Amino acid sequence: MTSLQKFAAMTLTGIALATVLSVAMMRTSYATQFRNIPNAVPSHQHWLGTDDLGRDRFTRLVYGTAISLSLAPIAAFISVIFAACIGGMAGYLGGAWERVITAAVELVLCMPWLFLLIAVRAMMPLNISPLLSVIVTFSLLGSLGWAASARVVCASVSSLRDSEFILRARASGTPGWRLLFVHLLPNLKPVLGAQFLISVPVFILTEANLGILGLGVSEPLPSWGSLLTELESMHGFASAPWKLVSLVLLVLVVISFQLIISSDEVSA
C-alpha cells in the first residue's frame, strides 16, 4: 500500500468515524423544519446554515453521509454476490454456457439502467417508509449493477479454470464443489474485493444522480443526492458557498475509493 493509498484509507475511516460520532451526538432531527429561518447563513446553532425549508444543513449532511456510506457498500456487496454467481458460473462451465451468459451480460450492460431504475422504482408500492425506500433504492442499485463486475469475474474464472493447479486437481478426481469452494473462490478474493471497491463509489454516484432527478431517497430522509440538488443552479452555490460541503465530501469519498482500488486492482 502506497502512502497515498494509506492517506485515502485514513480519509475514509476519518469520515466514517466522524459521521458515526456526529449521529450519536446530534440533538436536532434532520427533518425538523425551522420555518422562520429558511436558507439561513451558518451560525453557531446551524453550522452550515439551513436549507430551503429551514432544516439544519449540517444534521442533514451527517445523516446523508451516514446513509450513503452505509448503504452503498451493502449495494456493492449484493452486486458482487450476483457478479460472482453469474460470472463465476459462466467462467466455470465454459463453452456454450459461457457464450450464452456472456451475451446475457452484454445485453444487461446495454440497458440504460438509470431509466430501468426509474421504471422499477415507479412500480414500487407507494406506502413505504423513507428508510425502507432508501434500502430498496440501494438494493435495486445492487441487484441491477452487477453486469460489469460479472464480466470481469467470468474472465478471471476462465483463466483459473485452465490453470495448471485446477487441471491437476481435476486429474486427481477432486469433485466440482470442492474445486469451486476450495480452489477457485479463494483465488477470486482479490478480484471480488476490487469489484466491491469499484462498485461502492459507482453506487454512491448513481444514488446522487437519482437524487438530483428527484427520484432518490424519499423525503424527509437526506442523502448526498438530495443534498446536491441545492447546487443545481449556479446561483445556488455562488451566493452560499457553504452549500458546496456536500459536494466536497462526495468528491473526497469517491476519490479515496478510487485511490484504494488501484492497488487492489493491480494485485488482482
Place this chain on the structure above:
Amino acid sequence: MKRTVLAVLACLLLLPLGLLAQVRNELRFYLHSDPRTFDPLLVTDESSDTISFLTTGRLVCVNRETQALEPELATSWKTSRDGRTITFKLRDRVFYSDGSRFDAEDVAATIKRMMDPNTHSPFADIFGAGTLTARIVSPLEVKIISSTPVAGFDRIFDQIAIVSSRSPLKEKAALGPYFIADYKPGSFIYLKRNPNYWKRDGAGKQLPYIDGIRLEIQANRDIETLRFLRGEIDLINSLDSEHYDQIAQSAPASVHDAGPSLDSEQMWFNQVANAPIPPYKRAWFRSTNFRRAIAFAINKQDLARVAFGSHAQPAVGPISPANKFWFNRNLPPAKYDVNAAMKLLQQDRFRLDGGTLRDEGGNPVEFSIITNAGNMYRERMATMIQQDLSKIGIKVNVVTLDFPSLIERITEKFNYEAALLGNINAGLDPNEQMNMWLSSGESHQWNPREKSPETAWEAEIDKLMKAQSVSTNPAQRKKYFDRVQEIVVQQEPFIYLVNRDALSAISPSVIGAHPVVLRPETFWNIEYLRLGSNARGK
C-alpha cells in the same frame, strides 16, 4: 505582436456589427422550445402561442390589464338573446403583412377550417359537440351561428386568430403587429414589424414602435437569467421565485411581482370506487370531515412563504383572486387551525393514540402523496405537508415519480392515495374548466368519468356548471359559478394550497411595460412597447 494584430482585426470585424446593432430597434427574449406549429388554429404549446399572439389578429381582445373585452378587428359585435348567434362588424381598410385585404370572407374561412374535423383544431373543442357556421352578411359584417347556446360567446373570439383565405402565404400572412421573417429551428425566430398593421397610437403614428423581435430558443432557465443580467435579452416572461430573487439581488428595478396568477397548486385524495386501495382508506378519503380536517391542518401561509419565498398566496378556492370577474369574494380566507382539524376528525371517530391518529377500526392514519419528481416547489410543499400532518398524528409518505408514471397512476390505474399537482389556467371563463367539474369529466381527478354523480354535492355542481354553460346572462352565470366555488370549498375534493405569483423580469430600457397576471404577462401590449436610450445596441 501577433496577438495585438489579431485583437485589432477582431475589433475591426466587430465594428460593423456594432453599427448594425445601433440602427436596430430590436427586442430580444427567449422561447423555451421550438414552436410546434405556425398555424394559429393548431396551437397547443407555449412557444406557438407566443408566435401566434405576436403575429395574428383577433376579432376581439381581452385587455390583459383590465380583463375587459375590447374591439380589435371587429369594431362592434352583438350577441343574440338565445346565445346562438353573434354578429361582428369588421374594421375597414385592414391589410395582411403581404398586402392582401382582410374582410368577412377571412372570418368565415377561419371558422370553417377551425370546425373541420380534419383540421383537428383544439379551438373547435371549446364548442363541444355543437357546430359553428359563419354567414357573410357583407364584406364588413359576418354572422357566426352556433347550434347550441354558448355562454360568454364573444370572449371566446379572443382566442381565435383570423387566417387569410386568399393570401398565398396562408397562415403566415400576418394581421398582427409582426410577421415571421426568419426561422432557424433550434436557434431563433426573427419577427419583423408588420408594415400594414392597422393599429395607430393617440398621435396617429402607426404601431408597433419596435422594428423587430428576436426570439432565441433556449430551454435552460439559468442561461436565460444570466443573459438577462448581462443585458443580452430584454425580458423574461415567466420566472420562478428562485430566478426572480437572483435577478432582484443585482437588478431590483427589473423584476416585477404582479401578484397571484391564475395558476393554483392543489392536492386531492383518490375517491375512485374501484381504486386498488384498502376500503378503510377509501372511506377516509370519501369523508368530507376528513378532507376538511386535512385542509385545516395544512399551514398554507407557510407553504406560500417558505416553499415559494413569499411569491405565492394561500389559495382560497378553485378560482384565483387574479380572475377579477369570476372569483367569489365571499369565500372565507384560508385558515390554519389544528384544533378545528382535530374536532372534525373526532366527529368521524378518529382518535389520537400515543401520537398516532387511528380510525374507528384502529387503523393508523397513514397515506402517501405522489407528485412529479424534479418539481422543487411541489417537493417542498409535500415535505411541509408531511410535517404539518404529523402534528395531528398522520404519517405521510412523500413519493416523487417521473411524470409519465404519475399520470398513468392518476388517470388510468388509480393506484395512488393522494396527489399534489398544479392547475395552469390560461383562460378566465369557467367553461374552460367544464371537464374538471362535471362528474363525467376526464379531469374530474378525484373520481373521473363517473357514470352518474356519486354524491349529492357532485350532482349539484353538475347542474350548476351545465346551467352556467348555457346561460347568456353574465350575472346569472356568476351566481351559478359562485355556488360551485362554495361547494368546492365546503367539500374540499381539491385542497387548494397556493396561487403562485406572476413573476417576470423586464429590462428598464423597455418603456411602456406593465406586467400583468394574464398571459403573456410582459408583452401583452407589445405594440406600445419602446426601447429606451439605454437599450442594448443603442
